[in-house]
Amino acid sequence: MPTSTSSQAVVEVENLCVSYGTDDDEHRVLDGVDVWVEDGAVLCIVGGSGCGKSTLLKTIIGLVSPKSGQVRLLGEPMHELPESEQARLLKRVGVMFQYGALLNSLTVGENVALPLQMHTELAADYVDDLVRTRLELVGLGGTVNLLPSELSGGMRKRAALARAMSLEPEILFCDEPGAGLDPETAAGIDRLLLSLNDQLGMGIVVVTHELLSIDRLNGDLIMLDAGRVAYDGTVTDARQSSLEGLKRFFHPDSTNAGSAG
Ligand SMILES: Nc1ncnc2c1ncn2[C@@H]1O[C@H](COP(=O)(O)OP(=O)(O)OP(=O)(O)O)[C@@H](O)[C@H]1O
Numbered sequence: 001m002p003t004s005t006s007s008q009a010v011v012e013v014e015n016l017c018v019s020y021g022t023d024d025d026e027h028r029v030l031d032g033v034d035v036w037v038e039d040g041a042v043l044c045i046v047g048g049s050g051c052g053k054s055t056l057l058k059t060i061i062g063l064v065s066p067k068s069g070q071v072r073l074l075g076e077p078m079h080e081l082p083e084s085e086q087a088r089l090l091k092r093v094g095v096m097f098q099y100g101a102l103l104n105s106l107t108v109g110e111n112v113a114l115p116l117q118m119h120t121e122l123a124a125d126y127v128d129d130l131v132r133t134r135l136e137l138v139g140l141g142g143t144v145n146l147l148p149s150e151l152s153g154g155m156r157k158r159a160a161l162a163r164a165m166s167l168e169p170e171i172l173f174c175d176e177p178g179a180g181l182d183p184e185t186a187a188g189i190d191r192l193l194l195s196l197n198d199q200l201g202m203g204i205v206v207v208t209h210e211l212l213s214i215d216r217l218n219g220d221l222i223m224l225d226a227g228r229v230a231y232d233g234t235v236t237d238a239r240q241s242s243l244e245g246l247k248r249f250f251h252p253d254s255t256n257a258g259s260a261g
């Protein structure tokens, strides 16, 4: 791994340990995790359900405090910053949470407009235009005046993605963006992520279980297992890897699947 002084990393996680629960009843989820995301990279994070993928994302963006270890986001020590500095840093970061997390009392358009209104001085007309463009990009043109409760689960996810990219962040974190979507919509989301990466140089970090999506994104991959990074490399190399966890992941139906721990 490169040294942490390089300016080329958008995320540097070093020896990260995260626990839930009390000291007496500690549940260690991450136990010495190292992650390095280069500027403009595409990274997929995989691993079994409950292995800590969402926890890792939440710790990187400051929502969960580490027990120990370092997190640098866009070159800054996230957890050592005062709240106001964290907020300033997070304006440069887009996040699409696993369960959408739209505000239910606001329309879809108002949800997408929120970051623009909070963090920019753009005129209302311009914000409206941007909101419509963003919604069209995720295939939700025409939903601007609907409430989140009037959308399907997949549409809510796409609206959350439109909101996450509304400020054209330098890095975009997406937790299971394709889960629950029909194959065509999921492929469309991947194309959109790749075009954001390609045209704006946006770093993309995606938690996903979807093999098709991992192949389409075709960037770097890490696999979490038992609180640690079990694999760190490219998707291409991961497919050839002899690591049992990766073999099971990429070939879940093969005869050896499940035979090794
Ligand atoms: N706020 C919390 N309080 C206590 N325990 C939590 C909390 N959030 C997560 N956990 C626990 O931490 C572990 C990791 O959860 P996490 O949501 O990070 O997993 P994940 O890899 O994202 O799983 P999935 O693929 O199902 O989304 C789980 O055992 C979970 O029960």
Ligand SMILES: [Mg+2]
Binding pocket: 053, 054, 055, 098, 175
């Ligand atoms: Mg999760």
